Amino acid sequence: xxxxxxxxxxxxxxxxxxxxxxxxxxxxxxxxxxxxxxxxxxxxxxxxxxxxxxxxxxxxxxxxxxxxxxxxxxxxxxxxxxxxxxxxxxxxxxxxxxxxxxxxxxxxxxxxxxxxxxxxxxxxxxxxxxxxxxxxxxxxxxxxxxxxxxxxxxxxxxxxxxxxxxxxxxxxxxxxxxxxxxxxxxxxxxxxxxxxxxxxxxxxxxxxxxxxxxxxxxxxxxxxxxxxxxxxxxxxxxxxxxxxxxxxxxxxxxxxxxxxxxxxxxxxxxxxxxxxxxxxxxxxxxxxxxxxxxxxxxxxxxxxxxxxxxxxxxxxxxxxxxxxxxxxxxxxxxxxxxxxxxxxxxxxxxxxxxxxxxxxxxxxxxxxxxxxxxxxxxxxxxxxxxxxxxxxxxxxxxxxxxxxxx
Amino acid sequence: xxxxxxxxxxxxxxxxxxxxxxxxxxxxxxxxxxxxxxxxxxxxxxxxxxxxxxxxxxxxxxxxxxxxxxxxxxxxxxxxxxxxxxxxxxxxxxxxxxxxxxxxxxxxxxxxxxxxxxxxxxxxxxxxxxxxxxxxxxxxxxxxxxxxxxxxxxxxxxxxxxxxxxxxxxxxxxxxxxxxxxxxxxxxxxxxxxxxxxxxxxxxxxxxxxxxxxxxxxxxxxxxxxxxxxxxxxxxxxxxxxxxxxxxxxxxxxxxxxxxxxxxxxxxxxxxxxxxxxxxxxxxxxxxxxxxxxxxxxxxxxxxxxxxxxxxxxxxxxxxxxxxxxxxxxxxxxxxxxxxxxxxxxx
Numbered sequence: 001x002x003x004x005x006x007x008x009x010x011x012x013x014x015x016x017x018x019x020x021x022x023x024x025x026x027x028x029x030x031x032x033x034x035x036x037x038x039x040x041x042x043x044x045x046x047x048x049x050x051x052x053x054x055x056x057x058x059x060x061x062x063x064x065x066x067x068x069x070x071x072x073x074x075x076x077x078x079x080x081x082x083x084x085x086x087x088x089x090x091x092x093x094x095x096x097x098x099x100x101x102x103x104x105x106x107x108x109x110x111x112x113x114x115x116x117x118x119x120x121x122x123x124x125x126x127x128x129x130x131x132x133x134x135x136x137x138x139x140x141x142x143x144x145x146x147x148x149x150x151x152x153x154x155x156x157x158x159x160x161x162x163x164x165x166x167x168x169x170x171x172x173x174x175x176x177x178x179x180x181x182x183x184x185x186x187x188x189x190x191x192x193x194x195x196x197x198x199x200x201x202x203x204x205x206x207x208x209x210x211x212x213x214x215x216x217x218x219x220x221x222x223x224x225x226x227x228x229x230x231x232x233x234x235x236x237x238x239x240x241x242x243x244x245x246x247x248x249x250x251x252x253x254x255x256x257x258x259x260x261x262x263x264x265x266x267x268x269x270x271x272x273x274x275x276x277x278x279x280x281x282x283x284x285x286x287x288x289x290x291x292x293x294x295x296x297x298x299x300x301x302x303x304x305x306x307x308x309x310x311x312x313x314x315x316x317x318x319x320x321x322x323x324x325x326x327x328x329x330x331x332x333x334x335x336x337x338x339x340x341x342x343x344x345x346x347x348x349x350x351x352x353x354x355x356x357x358x359x360x361x362x363x364x365x366x367x368x369x370x371x372x373x374x375x376x377x378x379x380x381x382x383x384x385x386x387x388x389x390x391x392x393x394x395x396x397x398x399x400x401x402x403x404x405x406x
Numbered sequence: 407x408x409x410x411x412x413x414x415x416x417x418x419x420x421x422x423x424x425x426x427x428x429x430x431x432x433x434x435x436x437x438x439x440x441x442x443x444x445x446x447x448x449x450x451x452x453x454x455x456x457x458x459x460x461x462x463x464x465x466x467x468x469x470x471x472x473x474x475x476x477x478x479x480x481x482x483x484x485x486x487x488x489x490x491x492x493x494x495x496x497x498x499x500x501x502x503x504x505x506x507x508x509x510x511x512x513x514x515x516x517x518x519x520x521x522x523x524x525x526x527x528x529x530x531x532x533x534x535x536x537x538x539x540x541x542x543x544x545x546x547x548x549x550x551x552x553x554x555x556x557x558x559x560x561x562x563x564x565x566x567x568x569x570x571x572x573x574x575x576x577x578x579x580x581x582x583x584x585x586x587x588x589x590x591x592x593x594x595x596x597x598x599x600x601x602x603x604x605x606x607x608x609x610x611x612x613x614x615x616x617x618x619x620x621x622x623x624x625x626x627x628x629x630x631x632x633x634x635x636x637x638x639x640x641x642x643x644x645x646x647x648x649x650x651x652x653x654x655x656x657x658x659x660x661x662x663x664x665x666x667x668x669x670x671x672x673x674x675x676x677x678x679x680x681x682x683x684x685x686x687x688x689x690x691x692x693x694x695x696x697x698x699x700x701x702x703x704x705x706x707x708x709x710x711x712x713x714x715x716x717x718x719x720x721x722x723x724x725x726x727x728x729x730x731x732x733x734x735x736x737x738x739x740x741x742x743x744x745x746x747x748x749x750x751x752x753x
Contacts, residue, residue, distance in 0.1 A: 043567040067724075069543065069589035094584050096730035100591070102599070117724035118695065125599065125703070132462050147725055148695020154670045171695050178670050224693050226672035227664065227682060252700035253691055253714070294692065298683060303503065 016339065023198045027052030034060035043257075046070045046077075054078055057085035057111050065089060067095025067116075073103045082135035082165060089116040097122040097152070098136075101129065107403050110131050113150075115140075120169070122152040128396075129153055130160045130403045138168040139257075142191050142249045146170040150192065154178055155228070158396050161385065161406050162186050170230040170249060171256050172197035173214070176204065178228035183394050186211060194219045194259060195241075205394040207238045215248040216256070216263035217241035217283065222270040224299035225254060228244025237392050241265060242283045242317075248324075258294060260285040260324035269293045269302075269367075273309045274389045281317025285324045286339065288314075288355075292347035292367035304367035305355045306348035310387055316341050326371045334376070335360075345374075348388035354382040408725040438474045440652055443500055446520050446542045448549070459538050459553040459562035463508035464496065464522055469535065469559045476501065478619065482610045482615035483635045484656045487581060490575050491536065497523040497606060507629030512607050519543040521603050526572050527583075536571055537585045538562050541595070541603055548601040550591030580623040581734050590731050597665040604660045609677065610652075635677070641743055650747035651677055653740055654685070655683060657729065673704055686715055687751070697726045707751035716744055 012103040030313045031047045032055060042062060045055050051074035057081040064087060068188065079085025089098045096115030100115070101108070101123040104148050113120045120136035123129050138149035150166030154177040164187040166173030173192035176182050182204035189195030195211035198204045211217035218241060222231035241264045250257040259266060263282030267273050280287035288311055293304035319341035323332055333338050333345040340358035344351055347367060353359050362377030429710045437461045442463045443449075445456045453461075458469060464657070466472045473479060487492065500506055500518035508514050515521075521541040528534050535555040542549045553562035554569060568587035574580050586593075595601045608616065608629035616628045635652040638646035653678035654662075662670040662675040671692050685687050686704030691714060699717040705713035718728035719741050727733075 040567040040569065043587050045568045066568075066584065069587070069591045069593070070593060092724055093582060094724050094731060094734065096592075096724065100589075100593075102592075102596075117731075118697075125671070131417035145696060145725070148693065148697070152693075154693070171693070175693075177693060223692060225689055226687050228671055251696040253702050255690075255692075256696060280666075298688075 013196075016163070017148070027054070029054045029056055030403045031056040031058060032062075033058045034062045037061045039064050043068055046072070048073045051075070051105075053124065057087075059084045061086045061088050063091060065091055065093050065094065065100075067097055067100060069095075069100040070106060073101045074105040075103070076107040076109070078107075078109050078110070081110050082112045082133055083129055085111040087111060087113045090116045091112065097147075099112060100124070105399075106129055106130070107132065108391050108401070111135075112137065114138070115347070118147045118168070118272045119149040119152045120147055120227050123152070123156060124150070124153075125155045126153065127156055128158045128400055129156055130400050131162070131164050131239055132160070132404050133163045135165040135167075136169070136173070137166070138170075140168070142168050142193075142246055143368050144170055144249045144251055146249075148172075148173040148254075148399075150189075151175070151245060152177075153182075157181055157184070157401060160184055160212065160396055160400050160404070163224075163333060164188075165190075165193075167191050169193065169250065170263070171254060171384070175199065176201055179204075180250065181394055181396065183207075183396060188216075191246055193246075193248055193256045195244065197221065198231070198234050199223065200226055200228050201234070202228075202230075202232055203394055204234045205238045209239045211239060211241045212243050213246050214345040215246050215261050216259040216266050217244040217280075219256070219266045219268070220265070220270055221255065221266075221268040222293075223268075223305075224293065224302035224304070226295040229273065229299075229302055231269070232269070233272050235389065235394075236265060236273070236275045237389075239278045239286070241280045241283070245282070245284045246323075246352070254377075256284055260289070260328070262286070262322060262324050263289055263318075264319065265289070266291070269304050269306055271303075273306070274311045274391050275309075275311045276389050278314045279317070281312055281319065281379050283319045283341075284322035285320065285328065287319040287341040288345050288353070289343050289345075290348070290351055290353075291345040292364070294368060295311045296368045304347075306351060309348070310352045310354075311342065312352070312387065312390060313353040313390065314355050316355055320360075327361070331360075331376055340378070344379070351381055352387045354385050354387065413444050439468050441474060441476060441498055441500075441520075443518055444457065446498075446500075446518055446544070448544050453568070455551065455564060457564050459482065459540070462520070462540065464498065464520070464540075468562070471526075471535070477621070478521070478624065479558075480606065480611065480615055480619075482656070483576075483612065483633065483637050484610055484652045485638055485654050486605070487733060487740055489581055489733050489735050490530075490579075491525040491527055491583075492528065492533075494524040495605065496734055497524070497619075497624070504623065505625040507625060507627050511622060513603075513625065515543055515603065517543050517545055523584070523605075527575055534573075535559055535562070536573065536583060537565070537589065539586075542600070546596070548603065550569055550601055551588060552585050554585055562680075577733065584731070584734055586731060593667050593731060594660045596667070597663070609634040610656065623677070646743075646747050646750060652687075653743055657737075657740065661729070686713075695725065697728070699726070703750055705751075708749065708753035710745040710748040711753060713744075713748050714743065716748065719744060 057079040097119040109132040138146035148171035150169040169192040172191035173196035191227040197216035264283040264287035320339040340360040346364040361379040408534040431654040503516040524538040554565040573583040642647040654675040
């Protein structure tokens with residue numbers, strides 16, 4: 001049976017009597033079943049939960065008409081599995097996302113989110129958040145009217161995305177924006193425009209993920225005119241990034257709409273990025289693309305150029321056989337049908353590429369320069385092979401790691 | 407229409423005051439409940455989340471929305487659009503306390519204060535109350551709670567999870583009106599995670615009302631910078647820049663501000679924001695997804711059809727529409743104001 005207001009009131013009295021409202025001793029489990037009134041029953045449980053409580057989603061399909069939200073610290077929402085407990089937003093009438101989390105120390109695990117009209121799961125200003133074994137999917141596959149982001153933590157400190165699956169987001173499957181201290185690992189991103197995107201963030205480790213059949217596999221971007229910029233310190237390693245050739249279906253105007261179809265890893269502006277020990281192959285535009293911000297901007301605080309980017313020790317398979325950026329066809333023809341797997345637009349500084357594969361420079365000298373002014377040339381950016389990854393490992397609070405160790 | 411409702415409330419309050427001063431005091435006291443300060447403050451477990459609106463004692467006749475003594479009706483120069491619902495607004499400051507006019511032209515309501523807003527459709531006999539939202543200033547901060555009126559219009563009960571209500575507007579439009587849940591109340595009312603009132607800013611209140619509020623002792627003085635925003639009804643008599651920026655301030659800036667839900671967009675629609683790119687001119691979308699509609703800028707001067715702001719206001723698709731919550735229909739008159747404003751901008 002569902003959660004009831006009366007039990008809540010009794011508990012409040014008890015808590016008051018003990019003067020220990022947040023004590024784990026009083027933590028409760030509220031089990032919610034799918035079926036009639038699921039919207040109200042589940043939303044009420046999310047509102048009336050106390051810190052330490054667990055909301056259990058029973059197996060089945062929860063048909064929801066509006067977005068859900070959680071604003072209580074320390075709550076766990078746990079389903080019976082990403083394909084067993086499903087929050088179905090196919091008939092959603094309102095709210096910008098399926099589930100919105102705005103509180104700290106929240107764990108979301110073992111459930112699926114389908115067909116939300118906007119973003120799938122957004123967390124904003126939610127520190128120490130864990131997404132574990134969650135699936136976010138638009139079941140009709142790639143479509144420009146799918147929601148933008150699957151898993152979308154923004155403006156948070158300490159973010160863990162582990163063993164998550166995202167499918168067919170019209171922007172990014174896993175998007176971490178304007179956050180600090182982030183791990184994205186063991187996850188699958190497929191048929192999204194961007195598989196995994198780290199944007200305007202400070203400190204991220206992205207590893208052991210599979211990015212396949214996206215437009216672009218893994219993106220590391222820094223953009224102007226937003227509160228947190230100067231993105232820095234991102235490591236992308238031990239990922240499999242293959243076959244990211246789904247035609248770009250992002251709505252125009254968004255930055256990812258400019259991601260060329262067939263991209264493995266793309267770095268735009270940003271400080272201190274290390275891409276190593278990945279397997280990258282069968283990405284038709286290229287395995288790696290390093291560029292400056294392509295638009296004009298009046299943001300005086302913004303650095304549009306990539307600075308200190310290291311690409312090393314990756315296993316690179318076939319790529320560059322159908323470059324989808326402007327002039328790509330001609331360029332490919334000039335190179336005998338296939339451009340090198342790594343492309344640098346020529347901008348930025350301390351760009352080191354040491355994978356033993358050819359590197360193409362577009363020979364641009366400033367950001368927002370028209371590609372018609374490109375002076376393509378082969379370059380050696382290995383700098384003698386002397387550079388090794390040196391950014392520190394990201395560590396999260398023990399309590400967060402404990403969630404996935406269970 | 408909104409004005410009429412407001413004046414009617416004022417008249418009712420006035421009649422009551424006359425009855426109390428000239429009629430039988432004992433009977434008047436019985437008719438006019440005392441506001442239940444304990445319910446506002448949440449004193450005692452039974453008052454933590456009052457289950458019905460009646461427990462607060464804000465109204466003599468709640469169904470007629472006649473406030474009791476000390477509960478003062480007000481209106482805003484520029485109101486927030488909520489599917490064209492009539493809004494009946496009331497402010498309560500506890501006896502012996504005073505609101506303070508702070509330096510920013512905002513009003514600091516003391517602990518124990520309450521702001522009450524009832525949403526209704528229809529007029530006269532046909533008026534139907536849908537919900538009453540209360541903002542309670544408790545010792546640990548403001549708390550927002552929604553109360554849903556029953557079909558019989560006899561009682562409004564706490565609806566923490568919100569709900570949807572089929573409504574036919576006076577214009578005959580049928581809509582599935584959304585009562586926000588408690589979290590959604592906070593989505594608009596939060597600044598840096600703390601719930602705050604949005605509506606009663608001095609700049610959006612008439613100087614006349616503020617003077618009366620001060621004379622009654624509810625506020626220490628008339629705040630500086632009061633009564634600046636143009637009246638909605640007179641929007642085309644005002645400078646269109648002022649009217650448009652006032653509209654955006656009231657309808658959008660509770661999220662689109664540096665401490666609000668939409669802070670990560672970088673779009674800051676507060677009245678006081680004077681940097682053009684910050685309030686959208688030539689600003690590119692950040693995380694708009696398909697909300698961008700294939701357009702490059704929030705506001706493209708001289709070209710409303712190329713402006714994301716217009717595109718999103720003109721949608722009812724949950725993945726596109728702005729505001730994200732609080733409306734289910736397009737505000738045609740607001741859209742018209744935005745369109746004219748952007749049309750008139752030099753390219």
